[in-house]
Amino acid sequence: MNVLAREFYRRDAVRLARALLGKIVVHETREGVVAGRIVETEAYRGPADRAAHSYGGRRTARNEVMYGPPGHAYVYFIYGMHWCLNVVAAETDVPEAVLLRALEPIEGIDVMRARRGVATRDEHLLRGPGNLCRALGVTREQNGHDFAASPLFIADASPIPASQIARTPRIGVDYAGADAARPWRFIIGASPSVSGKNLVRRVGK
DNA sequence: AGGAAGATCCGCT
């Protein structure tokens, strides 16, 4: 298994969001190894993006890792119940990130199911950013972790052809004005693990 | 010091 190196992440969040499709997230936990294939991502583009935590250059204890080097985990808590896992993109001091919204389960199905504590199909165990963290065992403890190192890392895999990728506006950012409409959510259209509807236009070449 | 809103999920109607 080939772990992605730091340089892979050193690009803007939109390009990284697309490039991460098909890659493998692995978390080695006490309960067992859990892994999944990335099928849904969203890009958050720094100070100019009203939907981003770093909008306007806002810098707080919470989003501090967005300002750090690329390839690290930005984990935050939302709605009083859920954690969300992001991959920091771009250069140090350029606060961009990619939200991981859904994976296809590959390994550790039993562990994921136990953590979720809900009856659902295997393909849905890692669907949705909150569910993904719950099943992977990701919480505040992983905030700032380097994705190039155990126990939480991302492994390389073949790039996904453009014909299999679709893009849509991001979910849950209606408050972001003009930025709400930007097509910065990327999905592998055919995957049964993608949240919401799959349609919308293809990514051009 | 206080309050509002949030990159969500699930169960019920």
Added chain:
DNA sequence: GCGGATCTTCCTG
């Protein structure tokens, strides 16, 4: 489709 759960974070006064 709607609303309740639940709490951190940040902004205001």
